[in-house]
Amino acid sequence: MTQNPDAIIIGAGHNSLACACHLVSRGWKVAIYEQNANPGGAVKTGEYTLPGFRHDWAAMNLSLFAGSAFHQQHGAELAQHGLAFAPTANPFASLFPDGKWLGVSSDTALTTARIRGFSDADAAAWTQLTESFPADAEAILGVLGSPMSLRALGTLMGKTWWRRGTAGSLDLARFLTMSSRAWLDQTFENDHVKATLAAWGMHLDFAPDIAGGAVFPYLEGMAGQAFGMVLGQGGADTITSAMVAMIEARGGSVQCGTSVSSIEQVAGRAIGITLSDGTVVRAEKAVIANLSPRGLMKLTGGTGDPRHERAMKTFQHAPGTMMIHLAMDSLPNWPAAELKRFAYVHLAPSMDQMARTYAQAMAGQLPEEPVIVCGQPTVVDPSRAPAGKHILWLQVRMAPGQIKGDAAGTIDARNWQDAAEPFAERALDILERYAPGTRENIIGKHVVTPDMFEADNPNLVGGDQVCGSHHLHQHFMNRPARGYADGTTPIRNLYHTGAAVWPGGGTGAGPGTLLARKLVGN
Numbered sequence: 001m002t003q004n005p006d007a008i009i010i011g012a013g014h015n016s017l018a019c020a021c022h023l024v025s026r027g028w029k030v031a032i033y034e035q036n037a038n039p040g041g042a043v044k045t046g047e048y049t050l051p052g053f054r055h056d057w058a059a060m061n062l063s064l065f066a067g068s069a070f071h072q073q074h075g076a077e078l079a080q081h082g083l084a085f086a087p088t089a090n091p092f093a094s095l096f097p098d099g100k101w102l103g104v105s106s107d108t109a110l111t112t113a114r115i116r117g118f119s120d121a122d123a124a125a126w127t128q129l130t131e132s133f134p135a136d137a138e139a140i141l142g143v144l145g146s147p148m149s150l151r152a153l154g155t156l157m158g159k160t161w162w163r164r165g166t167a168g169s170l171d172l173a174r175f176l177t178m179s180s181r182a183w184l185d186q187t188f189e190n191d192h193v194k195a196t197l198a199a200w201g202m203h204l205d206f207a208p209d210i211a212g213g214a215v216f217p218y219l220e221g222m223a224g225q226a227f228g229m230v231l232g233q234g235g236a237d238t239i240t241s242a243m244v245a246m247i248e249a250r251g252g253s254v255q256c257g258t259s260v261s262s263i264e265q266v267a268g269r270a271i272g273i274t275l276s277d278g279t280v281v282r283a284e285k286a287v288i289a290n291l292s293p294r295g296l297m298k299l300t301g302g303t304g305d306p307r308h309e310r311a312m313k314t315f316q317h318a319p320g321t322m323m324i325h326l327a328m329d330s331l332p333n334w335p336a337a338e339l340k341r342f343a344y345v346h347l348a349p350s351m352d353q354m355a356r357t358y359a360q361a362m363a364g365q366l367p368e369e370p371v372i373v374c375g376q377p378t379v380v381d382p383s384r385a386p387a388g389k390h391i392l393w394l395q396v397r398m399a400p401g402q403i404k405g406d407a408a409g410t411i412d413a414r415n416w417q418d419a420a421e422p423f424a425e426r427a428l429d430i431l432e433r434y435a436p437g438t439r440e441n442i443i444g445k446h447v448v449t450p451d452m453f454e455a456d457n458p459n460l461v462g463g464d465q466v467c468g469s470h471h472l473h474q475h476f477m478n479r480p481a482r483g484y485a486d487g488t489t490p491i492r493n494l495y496h497t498g499a500a501v502w503p504g505g506g507t508g509a510g511p512g513t514l515l516a517r518k519l520v521g522n
């Protein structure tokens with residue numbers, strides 16, 4: 001008779017894989033069940049346009065993973081299983097309708113000089129931020145990487161107070177609640193400088209006026225300058241395949257094409273799962289669910305605690321994303337050749353425009369001018385396309401999960417099947433406006449709409465790329481519900497992980513790592 005696994009993990013997203021890596025490294029036997037044909041969830045790579053052109057299906061920027069506590073601990077072993085990064089010193093830039101551009105690079109003098117081209121005062125402010133970044137980052141990342149337990153927070157607050165004093169600690173707390181616009185207006189004077197940084201909030205659902213958004217432009221700006229950006233060598237799936245290989249090498253299993261239909265319980269305790277073919281698999285110690293709150297409710301049939309159930313049912317998702325994967329004869333015809341060196345070029349003209357785009361998407365409207373994140377992976381890693389060719393990773397932010405109308409009044413479609421083409425054309429028109437002639441160089445195109453994201457991975461509800469809004473009421477102690485931000489649930493031995501759980505979305509593997517450490521120690 002085969003022995004039951006110690007832990008069963010539902011879903012093979014990168015948080016599940018990171019959790020499993022840590023558990024198997026401590027001797028646990030782990031079995032992962034993934035409904036999709038491939039592991040990785042939002043981190044996978046494929047030839048979606050033409051043979052030889054390798055596109056990241058969703059996540060492309062692996063800086064959070066490369067800088068994570070998980071990678072610090074297990075990176076050497078993962079490298080033995082093929083993990084390889086492609087770093088760049090030119091992480092991001094913004095191009096504006098007037099043809100001006102601003103890029104952040106690892107060369108501090110160069111970045112500061114570019115900012116000085118817009119404003120002397122802003123260059124001075126940037127220098128000040130750069131100088132205080134090491135100390136400030138330690139404090140901010142300390143919060144963002146901490147378990148959300150009262151004990152851990154108490155220790156952290158004591159440490160912060162000891163290092164920064166009362167005024168410094170209160171300033172930090174104030175900063176964490178600020179909107180991007182409040183912080184940027186207070187720090188910089190030039191609108192292009194502000195918009196260049198504010199674009200990072202739009203990678204989540206932090207439009208410029210949302211409280212708690214300031215930390216994203218700040219961290220991405222400063223960390224981009226300090227560390228550049230990290231992509232996966234050959235594709236973002238390098239992290240997925242290396243983690244799967246590590247799990248299997250240590251006796252664990254990752255079974256794809258196997259959907260879990262329910263979580264089995266006896267007397268308020270999770271004892272295993274039922275697969276969609278009716279097979280029951282039992283776990284000795286833990287059932288770990290990498291699911292959206294809605295998915296958790298579906299598989300448990302209810303968690304037994306009315307407050308937790310209410311939080312799961314009312315959990316709010318962020319607006320969706322549309323992706324356009326392009327195979328290209330050449331990079332976009334940017335007005336400045338230097339832009340061909342950056343991993344990301346943001347087309348996000350102003351904070352006002354970003355605020356409008358977000359408001360329109362929240363109201364169910366196709367935005368008249370979505371923010372475009374133009375990822376240029378082949379600038380960093382030419383191996384992803386045949387010699388001399390390129391791929392583009394166009395992220396179209398924001399897109400409503402359910403379409404109620406069109407803010408520009410030109411698209412009649414109210415479902416994504418019909419809206420995909422005209423909305424993708426709207427995005428490509430924007431790219432063409434900034435880089436005329438680019439459209440002629442497109443040789444392959446694959447559009448992924450919000451509903452396609454959800455069909456591929458039910459955690460991406462309405463195409464929400466971070467499995468839940470990170471607004472303050474649903475973050476920190478409240479992600480996904482007060483009292484359960486540590487991955488526990490009201491059902492004994494049932495744990496919740498993935499982007500819906502603190503510290504949330506992105507490729508930093510935070511939820512999976514914190515949970516694994518909770519279960520087996522560091």
Ligand SMILES: Cc1cc2nc3c(=O)[nH]c(=O)nc-3n(C[C@H](O)[C@H](O)[C@H](O)COP(=O)(O)OP(=O)(O)OC[C@H]3O[C@@H](n4cnc5c(N)ncnc54)[C@H](O)[C@@H]3O)c2cc1C
Pocket residue numbers: 010011012013014015016033034035036039040041042043057058059060061062063064258259260261290291295321323453456457458459460464465466467497498499500504505506507508
């Ligand atoms: C378009 C897009 C672009 C992004 N870009 C970036 C980026 O550049 N950098 C970055 O840091 N982050 C990015 N993100 C966010 C980041 O990729 C995600 O937050 C992260 O990968 C989520 O990982 P996860 O482990 O929580 O789960 P997921 O990746 O959501 O995986 C969950 C898995 O569970 C499986 N599953 C669900 N239900 C079941 C079931 N019943 N049975 C079996 N399996 C099940 C799903 O199929 C899926 O494979 C992006 C996300 C998207 C969608």
